[in-house]
């Protein structure tokens with residue numbers, strides 16, 4: 401088969417959809433484990449855990465490579481899926497070599513394309529709200545600061561607002577006009593241009609306020625309830641998409657051994673329910689905890 405035929409035949413399309421789809425399932429598991437920190441730990445501890453995780457995710461070279469593989473997989477999976485659905489729509493019946501008619505019927509492909517398109521719309525909205533803000537927005541990102549209370553020598557109680565730093569700083573770095581933030585997260589003494597530490601972007605605050613929870617009295621998204629509903633509905637759609645897609649991917653790869661297929665199908669169903677449900681519960685819990 402020529403190179404172009406490998407990429408363009410329906411069998412090849414289904415093969416690449418299966419490979420990218422299963423890779424995206426792995427992404428979902430990793431992404432879910434990271435996001436669960438938003439609700440597993442609360443208060444300042446949860447905020448630190450999530451912002452440290454977000455920092456790690458955007459600075460680790462291995463994760464960066466995985467991120468690019470994720471973007472490419474989303475695009476490839478979506479384009480191939482739509483092309484396959486269009487190909488199937490053409491009146492001529494297509495004879496697949498696979499042996500599961502329901503998994504390969506043009507009706508199933510069309511349903512998967514509709515569900516997939518809805519998920520793609522969700523991903524675009526989702527990335528515009530978090531990923532774009534974190535990486536490319538011209539508006540400055542909030543910086544992670546925290547308040548400590550103490551008593552001075554005269555017994556008077558006082559509070560200080562400090563930057564949460566990760567480069568070991570000899571002293572805690574207070575927020576005051578002498579300290580400025582450069583390049584997103586680097587802290588400098590303003591007048592002498594000497595670096596005093598590195599702090600974190602407060603992605604936790606952005607996510608929390610998006611779903612209606614105020615951090616240290618900061619204003620929240622006035623459409624938080626709609627955001628929560630959008631996420632819950634999108635996760636229901638994701639669940640339907642995975643319910644068919646997971647086991648179908650194994651068939652497309654030819655891994656439909658009689659002995660293992662029932663277990664793969666069962667695992668696929670559990671995956672399709674548990675993963676989207678766990679994602680959906682995050683915005684609900686944040687919204688209810690305000």
Ligand code: HEM
Nearest residue numbers: 431435457467470523526527530531534607679680682683
């Ligand atoms: C409660 C649910 C979710 C929350 C709170 C959430 C949160 C976030 C946040 C904060 C980011 C930006 C930081 C980062 O890159 O790690 C992000 C990125 C992203 N999210 Fe989500 N997410 C959720 C569900 C989903 C779902 C269900 C999908 C896919 C269907 C998804 C796809 C993505 C993608 C593709 C990125 C870019 C990842 C990268 O740059 O490596 N997210 N999400």
